Amino acid sequence: MAFVITSPCIDEKAADCVEVCPVDAIHDAGxxxxxxxxxxxxxxxxxxxxxxxxxxxxxxxxxTEQKWIQINKDFYNK
Ligand code: SF4
Structure with missing residues (x-):
């Protein structure tokens, strides 16, 4: 299992999550x-x-956000 970022992040990108993640698992993807x-x-x-x-x-x-599971995975499988 893992956590997933979904569409409300689009154009928001507050980055609070990046600061609290203890293992640096969250990255800017555009x-x-x-x-x-x-x-x-x-x-x-x-x-x-x-x-x-x-x-x-x-x-x-x-x-309505299910496709984001794959979007998160695909970004790191490039
Ligand atoms: S803070 Fe980092 S390790 Fe913790 S659930 Fe979020 S992405 Fe996963």
């Missing part, structure tokens, strides 16, 4: 930040600090 699922240790620290509620554990991503 229009959003994204989370490296191979590095994320599921600590949950990023979720409550996001001002636009863009971060979810992958099992709890809303139906």
């Amino acid at each position: 229009e959003t930040f994204l989370i490296d699922p191979n590095t994320c240790i599921d600590c949950g620290a990023c979720e409550p600090v996001c001002p636009v509620a863009a971060i979810f554990q992958d099992d709890f991503v809303p139906d």
Whole structure:
């Protein structure tokens, strides 16, 4: 499992999540930040600090945001 950044991050990019992540799993990916699922240790620290509620554990991503699970993965599998 891992946490996932979804569409509310677009054009927001507050970066509070980057500052709290203990393993540097969150990186600038252009229009959003994204989370490296191979590095994320599921600590949950990023979720409550996001001002636009863009971060979810992958099992709890809303139906309308499901594609973001793959978007986060694909960015790190390039
Ligand atoms: S859940 Fe923890 S380890 Fe994973 S991205 Fe968020 S802050 Fe980083």
